[in-house]
Amino acid sequence: MPFYIFLWDDATIEHLALHGVSPEEFEEVVSSPERFDESRSSGRPIVFGWVEGRHLACVYELIDESTVLPVTAYEVED
Numbered sequence: 001m002p003f004y005i006f007l008w009d010d011a012t013i014e015h016l017a018l019h020g021v022s023p024e025e026f027e028e029v030v031s032s033p034e035r036f037d038e039s040r041s042s043g044r045p046i047v048f049g050w051v052e053g054r055h056l057a058c059v060y061e062l063i064d065e066s067t068v069l070p071v072t073a074y075e076v077e078d
Contacts, residue, residue, distance in 0.1 A: 019073055
């Protein structure tokens, strides 16, 4: 599992909460994803993974090799 520094701010935490995703869940999926891809809408990295029985998609920007700027996350259908 890689080590990342996540740059959280209140607005992003609130945005994730609107989608029912906590910062801890986001970090877990990004740190151990089952699949990597590129977001069709933004071109940013998107990863998919399971947390607490839910399948999540997490979008972020990679600032450098160890720094992640969270953008959004949401639950996806299988």
